Amino acid sequence: MTRYVQHGLKVKSKPDEIARQNFMLNMRSYVMLDMAMGMKKIYDNNIEPNFKKLNKRKPKNGDEIHKTIKKDTYFKFYSSIRCNAQEMVFRSVIPPIERSMIDLKKKAKKLSTSKKANGSLKIDKKLTIPKSVSALDVHLMPGCYHSEHSENDLTQGALYDNGVSVFSMGFFGEKLDDIGSSISLFIKKKYPKFKPVRILDLGCTVGHNTLPWNKVYPKAEIHAVDVGAPVLRYGHARAQSEGISVHFHQQNAEKTNFENNSFDLVFSSMFLHEVPKKGIKQIIREAKRLLKPGGLMLHMELPPNKMLDAYNSFYLDWDSYYNKEPYYKTFRDMIPEKVCSEAGFSKNKFVQFIIPSIGQFGEEEIIKSVNSQNGNVDDRTGRFTKGIHWYCFGSWK
Ligand SMILES: C[S@@+](CC[C@H](N)C(=O)[O-])C[C@H]1O[C@@H](n2cnc3c(N)ncnc32)[C@H](O)[C@@H]1O
Numbered sequence: 297m298t299r300y301v302q303h304g305l306k307v308k309s310k311p312d313e314i315a316r317q318n319f320m321l322n323m324r325s326y327v328m329l330d331m332a333m334g335m336k337k338i339y340d341n342n343i344e345p346n347f348k349k350l351n352k353r354k355p356k357n358g359d360e361i362h363k364t365i366k367k368d369t370y371f372k373f374y375s376s377i378r379c380n381a382q383e384m385v386f387r388s389v390i391p392p393i394e395r396s397m398i399d400l401k402k403k404a405k406k407l408s409t410s411k412k413a414n415g416s417l418k419i420d421k422k423l424t425i426p427k428s429v430s431a432l433d434v435h436l437m438p439g440c441y442h443s444e445h446s447e448n449d450l451t452q453g454a455l456y457d458n459g460v461s462v463f464s465m466g467f468f469g470e471k472l473d474d475i476g477s478s479i480s481l482f483i484k485k486k487y488p489k490f491k492p493v494r495i496l497d498l499g500c501t502v503g504h505n506t507l508p509w510n511k512v513y514p515k516a517e518i519h520a521v522d523v524g525a526p527v528l529r530y531g532h533a534r535a536q537s538e539g540i541s542v543h544f545h546q547q548n549a550e551k552t553n554f555e556n557n558s559f560d561l562v563f564s565s566m567f568l569h570e571v572p573k574k575g576i577k578q579i580i581r582e583a584k585r586l587l588k589p590g591g592l593m594l595h596m597e598l599p600p601n602k603m604l605d606a607y608n609s610f611y612l613d614w615d616s617y618y619n620k621e622p623y624y625k626t627f628r629d630m631i632p633e634k635v636c637s638e639a640g641f642s643k644n645k646f647v648q649f650i651i652p653s654i655g656q657f658g659e660e661e662i663i664k665s666v667n668s669q670n671g672n673v674d675d676r677t678g679r680f681t682k683g684i685h686w687y688c689f690g691s692w693k
Contacts, residue, residue, distance in 0.1 A: 298389060298461035300472050304407055304537030305530065307396040307454065309389075317388045317462050320381065325465045327378045332611070338370045339607060358601060358609030362617070365610070375618050382436045382463075382619060389458035390438075397451060404450055404533035412539040417532040419525050420546045428572050428623065429523055436620050441501060441524030453502045453530020460504070467684055468504070469655040471538075475565045475596050475686050476505030478654040478662060480512040483561075483594070486666045492516050492560035496586060498549040498579065499567030503531035503542060505596070509563070510540045516561075519554075521547040550578040557588045565596035569627040576627060580639035587693040593641070594690035601628045632689040641691035653684035 298309065298317055309317065343365050347355055355361045365371045393400075408417065425442045433440050437452075437459060445451055460472055468474045483490070492513055497506040500520035509518055520542055522528050528544045535542045547553065549567075562583040568576050583593040601609045609628070616625035637643050649669050652661040 298458040300461040300464070300466075300468070300470060301457050302470075303534055305400055305403055305450075305454065305457070305534055307392045307400065307458065309392040313388070313392055320385050320388045321462050321465055323377075324381050324385065324463060327374065327381055328465070331374050331377065335365075335370055335374050336607070338368060339365065343368060355606050357606050358611075358613050361606055361610035362613065375614070378614075379436070379618055385463045386437055386455060386459045388462060389455065393451060393454045393458060396454075397446075397449075400450060400454060401448060404448075404529060407533040407536040410536045413536045414541040415532055415535050416543045417528060418543075418545045419528065421525075423523060423546055423548065425523050426548065426550075426571075426575070428570065428575065432620050432622070434570055434620055435615070441522070441527050444526055448529065450526045450530040450533070452524060452526040453528075453534075456527060457502050457504075457530065457534070467653070467655070471507070472504045473508045474653050474655045474684070476508035477511070478651050478686055479505075479563075479565075479594070479596055479688060480509050481654060481659065482649065482651045482662050482666060483592070484512045485663050487592075490560075490592065492591075494559045495519070495561045495563065496521070496554070496559045498562065498564040498583070499570070500531060500544070501527045503535055503544070505563075505565040506531075506542055507535060507538060507540045509561075510542075517543070519543045519545065519559075521545045521549055521552060523548055550575055550582060552582060552586065554586055556585055559586050560588055560591045562586055562591070562593045563595070567597075568595055569598050569624050570621065571627075572623050573626050573630065576630065577635065577639065580635055580641075584640050584693060589693055591693050592647075592690060593636075593693070594647075594688055595632075596686050596688040597632075598624070598628055599687040600630065600632060601625075602631055636689070636691045641693065645692040646689070647691065648687070648689040651686045651688065653686065656684050 344354060347364055429440055429442050437455060439452055441452055443452055460468065464472065469477065493516055495509050495513065495516050495518045497520040500506045500522050503520055506518060506520045509516065523546065525546050528546055532544045568579065571579065587593060598612055613625045613628060615621040632648065633646050636646055652665055654662055
Protein backbone atom coordinates (compact mmCIF):
# COMPACT_ATOMS: atom_id res chain seq x y z
CA MET A 297 0.00 0.00 0.00
CA THR A 298 1.18 3.58 -0.47
CA ARG A 299 2.29 5.27 2.72
CA TYR A 300 -0.43 7.89 3.20
CA VAL A 301 -3.45 5.95 1.95
CA GLN A 302 -4.58 4.08 5.04
CA HIS A 303 -8.37 4.38 4.91
CA GLY A 304 -11.00 1.86 3.82
CA LEU A 305 -9.98 2.05 0.13
CA LYS A 306 -6.30 1.30 0.56
CA VAL A 307 -4.80 -1.08 -1.98
CA LYS A 308 -2.17 -3.69 -1.27
CA SER A 309 1.16 -3.26 -3.04
CA LYS A 310 3.68 -6.09 -3.37
CA PRO A 311 7.14 -5.60 -1.79
CA ASP A 312 8.73 -4.74 -5.16
CA GLU A 313 5.97 -2.20 -5.81
CA ILE A 314 6.52 -0.61 -2.40
CA ALA A 315 10.24 -0.39 -3.18
CA ARG A 316 9.43 1.30 -6.49
CA GLN A 317 7.07 3.79 -4.80
CA ASN A 318 9.70 4.61 -2.15
CA PHE A 319 12.29 5.05 -4.87
CA MET A 320 9.99 7.51 -6.67
CA LEU A 321 9.29 9.45 -3.49
CA ASN A 322 13.02 9.84 -2.92
CA MET A 323 13.74 10.63 -6.53
CA ARG A 324 11.16 13.42 -6.47
CA SER A 325 12.63 14.72 -3.28
CA TYR A 326 16.09 14.72 -4.89
CA VAL A 327 14.80 16.67 -7.91
CA MET A 328 12.61 19.12 -5.99
CA LEU A 329 15.10 19.89 -3.23
CA ASP A 330 18.71 19.00 -4.15
CA MET A 331 18.55 19.59 -7.90
CA ALA A 332 16.43 22.71 -7.45
CA MET A 333 19.12 24.17 -5.16
CA GLY A 334 21.73 23.21 -7.75
CA MET A 335 19.80 25.04 -10.44
CA LYS A 336 19.59 28.20 -8.30
CA LYS A 337 23.38 28.11 -7.93
CA ILE A 338 23.79 27.81 -11.71
CA TYR A 339 21.45 30.76 -12.06
CA ASP A 340 23.30 32.91 -9.53
CA ASN A 341 26.78 32.00 -10.78
CA ASN A 342 26.26 31.80 -14.56
CA ILE A 343 22.86 32.66 -15.97
CA GLU A 344 22.23 35.98 -14.24
CA PRO A 345 25.81 37.34 -14.62
CA ASN A 346 25.79 36.45 -18.34
CA PHE A 347 22.38 38.03 -18.80
CA LYS A 348 23.60 41.20 -17.07
CA LYS A 349 26.69 41.36 -19.29
CA LEU A 350 24.56 41.16 -22.40
CA ASN A 351 21.64 43.35 -21.35
CA LYS A 352 23.20 45.69 -18.77
CA ARG A 353 20.45 44.78 -16.33
CA LYS A 354 18.98 41.84 -14.39
CA PRO A 355 16.12 39.77 -15.88
CA LYS A 356 12.84 41.59 -15.27
CA ASN A 357 10.62 38.57 -14.88
CA GLY A 358 10.31 34.79 -14.98
CA ASP A 359 9.76 34.74 -18.77
CA GLU A 360 13.14 36.35 -19.43
CA ILE A 361 14.84 33.84 -17.14
CA HIS A 362 13.04 30.92 -18.78
CA LYS A 363 14.06 32.04 -22.28
CA THR A 364 17.70 32.21 -21.20
CA ILE A 365 17.99 29.23 -18.88
CA LYS A 366 16.27 26.78 -21.20
CA LYS A 367 19.46 26.50 -23.25
CA ASP A 368 21.43 25.49 -20.15
CA THR A 369 22.44 21.82 -19.76
CA TYR A 370 21.68 21.65 -16.05
CA PHE A 371 18.17 23.05 -16.65
CA LYS A 372 17.56 20.50 -19.43
CA PHE A 373 18.76 17.70 -17.15
CA TYR A 374 16.61 18.95 -14.23
CA SER A 375 13.55 19.25 -16.49
CA SER A 376 13.90 15.86 -18.08
CA ILE A 377 14.42 14.10 -14.73
CA ARG A 378 11.48 15.98 -13.23
CA CYS A 379 9.15 15.05 -16.15
CA ASN A 380 10.21 11.43 -15.96
CA ALA A 381 9.79 11.36 -12.18
CA GLN A 382 6.27 12.76 -12.54
CA GLU A 383 5.27 10.02 -15.00
CA MET A 384 6.98 7.32 -12.97
CA VAL A 385 5.13 8.36 -9.78
CA PHE A 386 1.81 7.44 -11.40
CA ARG A 387 3.24 4.31 -12.98
CA SER A 388 4.46 3.16 -9.57
CA VAL A 389 0.90 2.94 -8.21
CA ILE A 390 -0.99 1.67 -11.27
CA PRO A 391 -0.33 -2.12 -10.91
CA PRO A 392 -1.77 -2.49 -7.35
CA ILE A 393 -4.76 -0.30 -8.33
CA GLU A 394 -5.50 -2.36 -11.44
CA ARG A 395 -5.34 -5.57 -9.41
CA SER A 396 -7.74 -4.16 -6.81
CA MET A 397 -10.41 -2.54 -8.96
CA ILE A 398 -13.18 -5.10 -8.46
CA ASP A 399 -12.51 -5.21 -4.74
CA LEU A 400 -12.38 -1.40 -4.49
CA LYS A 401 -15.79 -1.10 -6.16
CA LYS A 402 -17.28 -3.57 -3.67
CA LYS A 403 -15.74 -1.69 -0.75
CA ALA A 404 -17.00 1.64 -2.09
CA LYS A 405 -20.53 0.26 -2.46
CA LYS A 406 -20.51 -0.99 1.12
CA LEU A 407 -19.04 2.24 2.46
CA SER A 408 -21.69 4.36 0.71
CA THR A 409 -24.33 2.90 3.07
CA SER A 410 -22.04 2.80 6.10
CA LYS A 411 -23.59 4.02 9.35
CA LYS A 412 -20.31 5.76 10.25
CA ALA A 413 -21.31 8.83 8.18
CA ASN A 414 -24.25 10.34 6.37
CA GLY A 415 -22.69 11.71 3.23
CA SER A 416 -24.13 11.46 -0.26
CA LEU A 417 -23.10 11.30 -3.91
CA LYS A 418 -24.89 12.81 -6.91
CA ILE A 419 -23.49 11.86 -10.30
CA ASP A 420 -24.74 13.74 -13.37
CA LYS A 421 -24.23 11.46 -16.36
CA LYS A 422 -25.17 14.29 -18.73
CA LEU A 423 -22.56 16.76 -17.47
CA THR A 424 -20.20 17.96 -20.20
CA ILE A 425 -16.62 17.58 -19.03
CA PRO A 426 -14.74 20.84 -19.73
CA LYS A 427 -12.02 20.57 -22.37
CA SER A 428 -9.45 21.77 -19.81
CA VAL A 429 -9.97 18.35 -18.18
CA SER A 430 -11.01 16.07 -21.04
CA ALA A 431 -8.42 17.13 -23.63
CA LEU A 432 -5.24 16.49 -21.67
CA ASP A 433 -3.69 14.43 -18.88
CA VAL A 434 -3.29 17.24 -16.35
CA HIS A 435 0.08 17.05 -14.55
CA LEU A 436 0.84 13.92 -16.58
CA MET A 437 -1.73 11.80 -14.70
CA PRO A 438 -2.85 9.18 -17.22
CA GLY A 439 -6.61 9.46 -17.82
CA CYS A 440 -6.88 12.75 -15.90
CA TYR A 441 -9.76 13.11 -13.39
CA HIS A 442 -12.72 12.01 -15.49
CA SER A 443 -11.87 8.86 -17.52
CA GLU A 444 -14.09 5.86 -16.83
CA HIS A 445 -12.91 2.37 -17.66
CA SER A 446 -16.01 0.46 -16.48
CA GLU A 447 -19.38 1.12 -14.90
CA ASN A 448 -19.22 2.97 -11.56
CA ASP A 449 -15.49 3.25 -12.02
CA LEU A 450 -13.29 4.87 -9.38
CA THR A 451 -9.86 4.19 -10.86
CA GLN A 452 -8.95 7.85 -11.37
CA GLY A 453 -9.75 8.57 -7.71
CA ALA A 454 -7.49 5.73 -6.58
CA LEU A 455 -4.79 6.88 -8.99
CA TYR A 456 -4.92 10.45 -7.68
CA ASP A 457 -4.96 9.42 -4.00
CA ASN A 458 -2.13 6.90 -4.26
CA GLY A 459 -0.21 9.05 -6.76
CA VAL A 460 -0.36 12.10 -4.47
CA SER A 461 0.78 9.91 -1.58
CA VAL A 462 4.06 9.26 -3.45
CA PHE A 463 4.26 12.64 -5.22
CA SER A 464 3.86 14.81 -2.11
CA MET A 465 6.94 13.38 -0.34
CA GLY A 466 5.15 13.58 3.02
CA PHE A 467 4.51 17.34 2.76
CA PHE A 468 0.74 16.87 2.63
CA GLY A 469 0.58 14.93 5.91
CA GLU A 470 -0.71 11.54 7.02
CA LYS A 471 -4.12 12.08 5.40
CA LEU A 472 -2.88 14.25 2.54
CA ASP A 473 -4.94 17.06 4.05
CA ASP A 474 -2.32 19.54 5.27
CA ILE A 475 -3.72 22.40 3.19
CA GLY A 476 -7.27 22.03 4.50
CA SER A 477 -6.12 21.35 8.07
CA SER A 478 -3.79 24.37 8.19
CA ILE A 479 -6.21 26.79 6.53
CA SER A 480 -9.34 25.74 8.43
CA LEU A 481 -7.55 26.11 11.77
CA PHE A 482 -6.17 29.51 10.72
CA ILE A 483 -9.64 30.78 9.74
CA LYS A 484 -11.18 29.56 12.98
CA LYS A 485 -8.52 31.32 15.05
CA LYS A 486 -8.47 34.50 12.98
CA TYR A 487 -12.24 34.90 12.83
CA PRO A 488 -13.59 33.33 16.05
CA LYS A 489 -17.06 34.83 15.47
CA PHE A 490 -17.34 33.31 11.99
CA LYS A 491 -19.22 30.02 12.34
CA PRO A 492 -20.10 28.65 8.90
CA VAL A 493 -23.13 26.36 8.79
CA ARG A 494 -22.83 25.47 5.07
CA ILE A 495 -19.47 24.99 3.41
CA LEU A 496 -18.74 24.31 -0.26
CA ASP A 497 -15.45 23.01 -1.70
CA LEU A 498 -14.97 23.62 -5.44
CA GLY A 499 -12.86 21.21 -7.54
CA CYS A 500 -12.58 18.85 -4.57
CA THR A 501 -11.13 15.80 -6.43
CA VAL A 502 -11.18 13.05 -3.75
CA GLY A 503 -11.84 15.48 -0.89
CA HIS A 504 -8.38 15.51 0.71
CA ASN A 505 -8.84 19.13 1.74
CA THR A 506 -12.62 19.06 2.11
CA LEU A 507 -12.71 16.73 5.11
CA PRO A 508 -10.59 18.84 7.52
CA TRP A 509 -13.31 21.54 7.63
CA ASN A 510 -15.40 19.04 9.56
CA LYS A 511 -12.83 19.00 12.36
CA VAL A 512 -12.96 22.74 13.01
CA TYR A 513 -16.66 23.24 12.21
CA PRO A 514 -18.20 19.88 13.17
CA LYS A 515 -21.77 21.20 12.93
CA ALA A 516 -21.39 22.53 9.38
CA GLU A 517 -23.04 20.82 6.41
CA ILE A 518 -20.27 20.22 3.90
CA HIS A 519 -20.74 20.02 0.13
CA ALA A 520 -18.09 19.41 -2.53
CA VAL A 521 -18.22 19.60 -6.33
CA ASP A 522 -16.03 18.29 -9.12
CA VAL A 523 -16.53 17.43 -12.79
CA GLY A 524 -14.88 13.99 -12.51
CA ALA A 525 -17.25 11.15 -11.60
CA PRO A 526 -14.54 8.60 -10.65
CA VAL A 527 -12.81 10.99 -8.25
CA LEU A 528 -16.17 11.84 -6.64
CA ARG A 529 -17.17 8.17 -6.22
CA TYR A 530 -13.83 7.49 -4.59
CA GLY A 531 -14.01 10.69 -2.49
CA HIS A 532 -17.47 9.78 -1.21
CA ALA A 533 -16.39 6.27 -0.15
CA ARG A 534 -13.20 7.66 1.41
CA ALA A 535 -15.15 10.25 3.45
CA GLN A 536 -17.60 7.57 4.61
CA SER A 537 -14.73 5.34 5.69
CA GLU A 538 -13.29 8.26 7.69
CA GLY A 539 -16.70 8.77 9.32
CA ILE A 540 -17.16 12.28 7.86
CA SER A 541 -20.41 13.31 6.18
CA VAL A 542 -19.82 15.19 2.95
CA HIS A 543 -22.26 15.66 0.06
CA PHE A 544 -20.40 15.17 -3.22
CA HIS A 545 -21.89 16.50 -6.47
CA GLN A 546 -20.78 16.10 -10.06
CA GLN A 547 -21.13 19.68 -11.21
CA ASN A 548 -19.21 22.35 -13.05
CA ALA A 549 -18.03 24.99 -10.56
CA GLU A 550 -18.62 27.65 -13.20
CA LYS A 551 -22.37 27.08 -13.02
CA THR A 552 -23.68 25.03 -10.12
CA ASN A 553 -27.31 24.29 -9.31
CA PHE A 554 -27.15 25.56 -5.71
CA GLU A 555 -29.36 28.47 -4.70
CA ASN A 556 -28.26 32.10 -4.40
CA ASN A 557 -26.90 33.07 -0.96
CA SER A 558 -26.79 29.46 0.24
CA PHE A 559 -23.23 29.02 1.64
CA ASP A 560 -21.25 30.71 4.40
CA LEU A 561 -17.89 29.57 3.09
CA VAL A 562 -16.87 28.78 -0.49
CA PHE A 563 -13.42 27.26 -0.54
CA SER A 564 -11.06 25.70 -3.08
CA SER A 565 -7.53 24.35 -3.00
CA MET A 566 -5.10 23.93 -5.89
CA PHE A 567 -8.08 24.30 -8.22
CA LEU A 568 -8.08 27.63 -10.07
CA HIS A 569 -4.67 27.17 -11.69
CA GLU A 570 -6.10 24.21 -13.62
CA VAL A 571 -8.90 26.30 -15.13
CA PRO A 572 -8.68 28.64 -18.18
CA LYS A 573 -8.85 32.39 -17.46
CA LYS A 574 -12.46 32.78 -18.60
CA GLY A 575 -13.50 29.89 -16.33
CA ILE A 576 -11.66 31.36 -13.32
CA LYS A 577 -13.53 34.64 -13.70
CA GLN A 578 -16.83 32.78 -13.97
CA ILE A 579 -16.04 30.63 -10.90
CA ILE A 580 -15.34 33.74 -8.78
CA ARG A 581 -18.66 35.25 -9.95
CA GLU A 582 -20.40 31.96 -9.14
CA ALA A 583 -18.82 31.91 -5.66
CA LYS A 584 -20.18 35.41 -5.08
CA ARG A 585 -23.66 34.30 -6.15
CA LEU A 586 -23.54 31.30 -3.81
CA LEU A 587 -22.27 33.16 -0.75
CA LYS A 588 -24.61 34.52 1.88
CA PRO A 589 -23.97 38.19 2.77
CA GLY A 590 -21.16 38.10 5.34
CA GLY A 591 -19.84 34.83 3.87
CA LEU A 592 -16.24 34.15 2.93
CA MET A 593 -14.72 32.97 -0.36
CA LEU A 594 -11.22 31.52 0.02
CA HIS A 595 -8.91 29.94 -2.58
CA MET A 596 -5.64 28.24 -1.68
CA GLU A 597 -3.43 28.76 -4.69
CA LEU A 598 -0.03 29.33 -6.20
CA PRO A 599 1.25 32.80 -5.37
CA PRO A 600 0.81 35.41 -8.12
CA ASN A 601 3.79 36.31 -10.32
CA LYS A 602 3.48 40.03 -9.56
CA MET A 603 4.27 39.36 -5.92
CA LEU A 604 7.35 37.18 -6.34
CA ASP A 605 10.83 37.96 -7.58
CA ALA A 606 11.81 37.00 -11.13
CA TYR A 607 13.57 33.75 -10.16
CA ASN A 608 10.72 32.41 -8.04
CA SER A 609 8.25 33.31 -10.80
CA PHE A 610 10.32 31.41 -13.33
CA TYR A 611 10.69 28.46 -10.97
CA LEU A 612 6.98 28.11 -10.31
CA ASP A 613 5.93 28.52 -13.93
CA TRP A 614 8.01 25.49 -14.92
CA ASP A 615 4.85 23.33 -14.69
CA SER A 616 3.10 25.39 -17.32
CA TYR A 617 5.69 24.50 -19.94
CA TYR A 618 6.71 20.98 -18.99
CA ASN A 619 4.06 19.35 -16.76
CA LYS A 620 0.83 19.61 -18.79
CA GLU A 621 -0.48 22.48 -16.69
CA PRO A 622 -1.26 24.95 -19.49
CA TYR A 623 -3.25 27.36 -17.30
CA TYR A 624 -0.72 27.56 -14.49
CA LYS A 625 1.12 30.62 -15.76
CA THR A 626 -2.04 32.33 -17.02
CA PHE A 627 -3.47 32.01 -13.52
CA ARG A 628 -0.25 33.23 -11.89
CA ASP A 629 -0.16 36.26 -14.17
CA MET A 630 -3.61 37.31 -12.90
CA ILE A 631 -3.94 39.69 -9.95
CA PRO A 632 -6.22 38.09 -7.34
CA GLU A 633 -7.46 41.41 -5.95
CA LYS A 634 -8.51 42.52 -9.43
CA VAL A 635 -10.19 39.19 -10.24
CA CYS A 636 -12.27 39.46 -7.05
CA SER A 637 -13.26 43.08 -7.57
CA GLU A 638 -14.17 42.44 -11.23
CA ALA A 639 -16.50 39.68 -10.01
CA GLY A 640 -18.30 42.22 -7.82
CA PHE A 641 -16.58 41.79 -4.45
CA SER A 642 -15.76 45.05 -2.61
CA LYS A 643 -12.09 45.97 -2.77
CA ASN A 644 -11.96 46.55 0.98
CA LYS A 645 -13.24 43.04 1.66
CA PHE A 646 -10.30 41.36 -0.10
CA VAL A 647 -8.10 39.05 2.01
CA GLN A 648 -4.88 37.14 1.41
CA PHE A 649 -2.76 35.07 3.75
CA ILE A 650 0.39 33.00 3.99
CA ILE A 651 -0.35 30.13 6.36
CA PRO A 652 2.33 27.84 7.80
CA SER A 653 1.85 24.12 7.21
CA ILE A 654 0.42 22.47 10.31
CA GLY A 655 2.43 19.31 9.66
CA GLN A 656 5.72 21.15 9.41
CA PHE A 657 5.31 23.97 11.93
CA GLY A 658 2.51 22.79 14.25
CA GLU A 659 -0.64 24.50 15.56
CA GLU A 660 1.31 27.06 17.60
CA GLU A 661 2.87 28.66 14.50
CA ILE A 662 -0.52 28.85 12.79
CA ILE A 663 -1.98 30.61 15.81
CA LYS A 664 1.02 32.99 15.91
CA SER A 665 0.65 33.70 12.19
CA VAL A 666 -2.93 34.91 12.70
CA ASN A 667 -1.64 38.27 13.92
CA SER A 668 1.45 38.55 11.77
CA GLN A 669 -0.17 38.76 8.33
CA ASN A 670 0.78 41.95 6.48
CA GLY A 671 -1.28 41.36 3.37
CA ASN A 672 1.78 40.70 1.21
CA VAL A 673 3.08 37.59 -0.48
CA ASP A 674 6.74 36.70 -0.25
CA ASP A 675 9.10 33.88 -1.07
CA ARG A 676 7.92 31.69 1.81
CA THR A 677 5.40 30.31 -0.68
CA GLY A 678 6.40 28.45 -3.80
CA ARG A 679 9.84 26.89 -3.47
CA PHE A 680 10.35 24.82 -0.35
CA THR A 681 13.48 26.60 0.85
CA LYS A 682 11.75 28.29 3.79
CA GLY A 683 9.47 25.41 4.74
CA ILE A 684 5.95 24.85 3.50
CA HIS A 685 3.53 27.78 3.60
CA TRP A 686 0.15 27.90 1.89
CA TYR A 687 -0.95 31.05 0.04
CA CYS A 688 -4.64 31.84 -0.13
CA PHE A 689 -6.77 34.74 -1.25
CA GLY A 690 -10.44 35.60 -1.33
CA SER A 691 -13.03 38.02 -0.16
CA TRP A 692 -15.86 38.55 2.28
CA LYS A 693 -19.24 39.22 0.73
C1 LIG B 1 -5.70 19.75 -8.63
S1 LIG B 1 -7.27 19.15 -8.50
C2 LIG B 1 -7.84 19.87 -6.98
C3 LIG B 1 -7.33 19.21 -5.77
C4 LIG B 1 -8.22 19.23 -4.56
N1 LIG B 1 -8.95 20.46 -4.42
C5 LIG B 1 -7.40 18.98 -3.31
O1 LIG B 1 -7.21 19.92 -2.54
O2 LIG B 1 -6.98 17.85 -3.12
C6 LIG B 1 -8.31 20.00 -9.64
C7 LIG B 1 -9.72 19.43 -9.69
O3 LIG B 1 -10.59 20.36 -10.32
C8 LIG B 1 -11.55 19.66 -11.07
N2 LIG B 1 -12.12 20.59 -12.05
C9 LIG B 1 -11.53 21.13 -13.14
N3 LIG B 1 -12.37 22.00 -13.74
C10 LIG B 1 -13.52 22.00 -13.00
C11 LIG B 1 -14.74 22.73 -13.07
N4 LIG B 1 -14.95 23.61 -14.04
N5 LIG B 1 -15.68 22.48 -12.13
C12 LIG B 1 -15.47 21.60 -11.14
N6 LIG B 1 -14.33 20.90 -11.01
C13 LIG B 1 -13.37 21.11 -11.93
C14 LIG B 1 -10.77 18.51 -11.67
O4 LIG B 1 -11.62 17.47 -12.08
C15 LIG B 1 -9.86 18.14 -10.47
O5 LIG B 1 -10.44 17.15 -9.70
